[in-house]
Amino acid sequence: MIEKNYTITSDEGLHARPAAKLVASVSSFASEVKLEFKEKQVNMKSIMGVMSLGISKGKEIKVIADGADEERVIETVDELMKSENLGA
Template identity: 45%
Template sequence: MKKTFKITVQEGLHARPATILVTTVSTFESEVSITYKKKSANLKSIMGVMSLAVSPGSIIEIAAEGSDATELLDKVTKVIISQGIGEEC
């Protein structure tokens, strides 16, 4: 399963928003990745997310695979929107 988002937070996916996303997905069993400019990282890894250097206005894709993938993507979507990190495409 995959969802696409546009990052709207002014600083992009740097420390604060990246930490929020990693914390959100860390309790799920499913494998989850974030893809930006054809590069992917494990969304459960703060260093992986930060290494992508996602800037404001960028389009990212979050993909999850596993027993709780649907729940994980629903939670990520709610957090991204409610925390002002981005919007669903």
């Protein structure tokens, strides 16, 4: 299991478009991927789950990947966070 924290830097927070991109980026992986915010965990492969968290700018999130390709999951999320200017 790999966990990584990010601080959301986008002015709009984690709204619909970037949330959809995050979900799409991890959906093809075999690993279980969770997004944690304020002690609540949701399946990161679910757009409804991710959107339900209402994550705004400046908030810290944790991505948790567990499975055979967990390292690649985190690398993919890292790349998307940087390319979309979502977080650091």
